[in-house]
Amino acid sequence: MARDGADALQQIAEHSIDLVLCDIQMPGINGLELVRQIHDVEPDLPCIVMTGYNTPENSVEALQAGAFWYLEKPFEQDRLDVVRQLVAQAIEHGHLKSENRHLQRQLRSRHKFDSIIGKSASLGRTLAIVERVADTESTVLITGESGTGKELVARALHYNSRRAERKLVTVNCGAIPEELLESELFGHVKGAFTNAVNHRDGRFTVAHRGTIFLDEIGDMSPNLQVKLLRVLQERTFEPVGSSKTIKVDVRIIAATHQDLPKLIREGRFREDLYYRLNVLPIEVPALRDRSGDLPLLIHHFLDVARLERGSRVDGVTDEAMQRLIDYHWPGNVRELENLIERMTVLVELGEIQLEDLPAHIMAEPKIQGSAPRVPSSGLDFNTVVGHFESDLIKQALEHTHWNKNRAAGLLGLNRTTLLEKIKKRGITPPEDAD
Ligand SMILES: Nc1ncnc2c1ncn2[C@@H]1O[C@H](COP(=O)(O)OP(=O)(O)OP(=O)(O)O)[C@@H](O)[C@H]1O
Numbered sequence: 001m002a003r004d005g006a007d008a009l010q011q012i013a014e015h016s017i018d019l020v021l022c023d024i025q026m027p028g029i030n031g032l033e034l035v036r037q038i039h040d041v042e043p044d045l046p047c048i049v050m051t052g053y054n055t056p057e058n059s060v061e062a063l064q065a066g067a068f069w070y071l072e073k074p075f076e077q078d079r080l081d082v083v084r085q086l087v088a089q090a091i092e093h094g095h096l097k098s099e100n101r102h103l104q105r106q107l108r109s110r111h112k113f114d115s116i117i118g119k120s121a122s123l124g125r126t127l128a129i130v131e132r133v134a135d136t137e138s139t140v141l142i143t144g145e146s147g148t149g150k151e152l153v154a155r156a157l158h159y160n161s162r163r164a165e166r167k168l169v170t171v172n173c174g175a176i177p178e179e180l181l182e183s184e185l186f187g188h189v190k191g192a193f194t195n196a197v198n199h200r201d202g203r204f205t206v207a208h209r210g211t212i213f214l215d216e217i218g219d220m221s222p223n224l225q226v227k228l229l230r231v232l233q234e235r236t237f238e239p240v241g242s243s244k245t246i247k248v249d250v251r252i253i254a255a256t257h258q259d260l261p262k263l264i265r266e267g268r269f270r271e272d273l274y275y276r277l278n279v280l281p282i283e284v285p286a287l288r289d290r291s292g293d294l295p296l297l298i299h300h301f302l303d304v305a306r307l308e309r310g311s312r313v314d315g316v317t318d319e320a321m322q323r324l325i326d327y328h329w330p331g332n333v334r335e336l337e338n339l340i341e342r343m344t345v346l347v348e349l350g351e352i353q354l355e356d357l358p359a360h361i362m363a364e365p366k367i368q369g370s371a372p373r374v375p376s377s378g379l380d381f382n383t384v385v386g387h388f389e390s391d392l393i394k395q396a397l398e399h400t401h402w403n404k405n406r407a408a409g410l411l412g413l414n415r416t417t418l419l420e421k422i423k424k425r426g427i428t429p430p431e432d433a434d
């Protein structure tokens with residue numbers, strides 16, 4: 001109970017209040033002004049305004065001032081239930097709003113850069129670019145092998161931009177069948193196709209004023225590529241079955257694990273779309289090319305297991321660590337994350353030993369000049385060959401102090417083939433060479 005507006009504000013500052021019910025006509029501050037002042041300090045506190053003079057202007061003004069609802073006095077007996085219900089709803093609404101704000105804040109801090117673990121120079125270069133381009137409006141294309149952390153980078157971009165308070169909408173273009181993807185992206189009107197019983201907004205509309213993350217963009221069909229190109233150029237599109245043009249304000253981030261220039265050569269990806277997307281390219285390095293990050297990542301995932309799943313595994317023996325560092329990680333950080341999760345369940349307590357590691361990690365042949373043996377457990381042909389190839393190229397580059405012409409000569413390759421391979425395999429000069 002408060003005597004007047006000033007008293008109410010004082011009480012709100014001192015106590016935790018769930019709901020305010022107030023008159024419009026009061027001595028001192030009037031009810032509408034009070035609602036405004038309350039929301040300056042407690043934006044989620046619901047206020048119900050009561051009035052003896054129910055004019056349309058009063059009710060509109062009350063809602064404009066930010067009131068949850070307005071009620072006409074006096075409350076007749078038969079309306080008391082409605083009032084009770086309204087009060088319960090207002091309180092719940094306030095709780096949900098403040099909980100939502102809290103979660104949003106938590107989400108944002110989780111996607112700041114410190115959620116991306118790693119101190120290697122190659123990841124550092126990537127993150128420096130991420131930091132520089134996060135708060136721009138430019139389209140970003142994130143490339144990198146599967147499981148390297150492309151989605152993590154996309155989140156960091158969004159949550160460090162001025163759009164962070166708005167939505168980040170993710171669409172996995174590879175996971176949705178072509179005929180559904182168009183309506184998923186652009187929406188459809190009622191009756192546009194057999195199952196379109198209702199109008200539905202597309203993801204671009206949902207992402208208005210926020211960011212849309214188009215994952216696996218390399219899987220998009222040529223037909224949709226044309227439509228996406230137009231969105232990139234004009235920020236406009238038409239929902240399926242509609243001729244009404246919709247304009248949106250969205251920032252576009254795309255990602256792919258595929259080699260888009262190669263898809264262009266094969267006629268599977270539009271070159272004009274590629275140039276529109278590739279305004280700011282960000283490449284996330286493969287885990288095998290930053291094995292210095294392995295101990296950090298392993299300890300990070302062990303910490304997560306301890307904190308979230310009560311694991312009692314507290315480390316990895318030196319031998320096991322060395323084996324993990326030598327492994328080629330075809331599935332990158334995701335493979336490592338899954339492995340650590342499995343290990344913390346199987347090992348139960350103490351340190352992870354060499355013998356605890358799964359056979360395919362134990363048995364991987366070390367490539368040292370001669371062709372590797374095929375272990376009885378089998379191997380992944382492409383990754384072993386890839387590894388072998390990288391190794392030869394690195395050696396040739398070292399011999400020639402990174403003179404690519406001469407390295408190509410040493411390997412009997414032409415220069416462009418070598419350059420392509422260097423790019424594809426993410427081979428970078430050692431830190432001290434410049
Ligand atoms: N540097 C990192 N630090 C901490 N966790 C990471 C890091 N990189 C990746 N991860 C984790 O590894 C998993 C895979 O990352 P993410 O989904 O971002 O990869 P991706 O490149 O999008 O893979 P895909 O191409 O398969 O979709 C996620 O659980 C992510 O949290």
Ligand SMILES: [Mg+2]
Pocket residue numbers: 150151215
């Ligand atoms: Mg992904």
